[in-house]
Amino acid sequence: MCVSSNPQARFSYLRVKYLFFSWLAVFVGSWVVYVQYSSYTELCRGHKCKDTICDKYRKGVIDGSACSSLCDKSTLYLGKCLSAKPNNQVYTSIWGDLEGVIKCQMEDVLHYDLGAEMEPRKEVMLFDKPTRGTSVEKFKEMVLSHLKAKVGEQANLQDLATLVLSVADSNKDGHISLPEAKSAWALLQLNEFLLMVVLQDKEHTPQLLGFCGDLYVTERVQYTTLYGVSVPWLMELLIPSGVRRSMDQWFTPSWPRKAKISIGLLEFVEDVFHGTYGNFLMCDVSAATFGYNDRHDLKVVDMRKVVPEAAFKEAMRDRRCDADEDCVYGADCRTSCDLTKRRCTPEPIRPNLAKACQALKDYLLRGAPSEIREELEKQLYSCLALKGSAEQMEMEHSLILNNLKTLLWKKISHTNDS
Secondary structure (H helix, E strand, O other), X not given: OOOOOXXXXXXXXXXXXXXXXXXXXXXXXXXXXXXXXXHHHHHOOHHHHHHHHHHHHHOOOOOOOOHHHHHOOOOEEEEEEOOOEOOEEEEEEEEOOEEEEEEEEOOOOEEEOOOOOOOEEEOOOOOOOOOOOOOHHHXXXXXXXXXXXXXXXXXXXXXXXXXXXXXXXXXXXXOOOHHHHHHHHHHHOOHHHHHHHHOOOOOOOOOEEEEEOOEEEEEOOOEOOOOOOOOOHHHHHHOOHHHHHHHHHHOOOOHHHHHHHHHHHHHHXXXXXXXXXXXXXXXXXXXXXXXXXXXXXXXEOOOOOEEEHHHHHHHHHOOEOOOHHHOEEOOOEEOOEEOOOOEXXXXXXXXXXXXXXXXXXXXXXXXXXXXXXXHHHHHHHHHHOOOOOOOOOHHHHHHHHHHHHHHHHHHHOOOOOO
């Protein structure tokens, strides 16, 4: 005779099972919320940054074109947090009728000193220079010396110093006060700010709107990545890298618009090669470094890793190494290791153009018109094969860059997207 199972015992088992999985779901959910909240509070400390800046401003230590709006009138305020690292606070902003992006360095940040080791160095005291009693002439000498270390000896170094001093004069009264000078000096330690001054008249550089101390406000770029789609971090862990790359390429504009954006990137390569104030190396050519506006004009959204070639070479020449992997700055600037001297060689292995083509290859070939696809692929692979510095192969570099721009422009010049 079969004995039937006890319904009450079965019910108790199901209840325990249900309670266990409910507890597990609550635990996992709470852990996810905690991690997300902890990450947010660590990454998004903009109000602390603002409080520090405004405290310095009210004490008369610093001054700048954005100080009064940020600290007194409350017409400049922080919006959505975009920070990727705790020491570099990034927020959307509204300043009157202007939409912008606020970038603020925490007081305990690690600044990149590109004139020395190109490694993070901790500021002993923020806004400690220039000191009281420093004349404008002495401050100009400080600026000249700093710029010489960054961009190298140049005939037009005086012009660059004059440009920096004109930005430092935030109220345009023809006089640089000590608080203005302290703000300008702190900002000059930031590579992105220097680049924004150097490239302020270039189409693909976001406009500098104002500053206060080492907080500065830039033009807001509507689309902040060249391509790709954001997914929850948990999904990010589960998606294979190959599938992730394919997904990124699905979420892109139409091909003619991609071609226009790509022409913009090629033009930016021209801007930083043999520019008015020397050559600059693009040391991070990832999709997140570049964006575009609603007219599909490329804009560089993060210039912290666009470094002066002179400073890069000097820093690499002093760097000890045991292998080529030790001679890397950012994601994309590499030299080789001289094993006989245990020192990095100063010359970069790949020019900016080859790195830009690496970023554009899949982006441009996906959906390319059949009549130009073969030629486009040929030009891109010729570009990827470029080695050595652009100066060593200036003619080949210029030929490939112009051929690519011409090929793309011919295809879109008659369309509305151009």
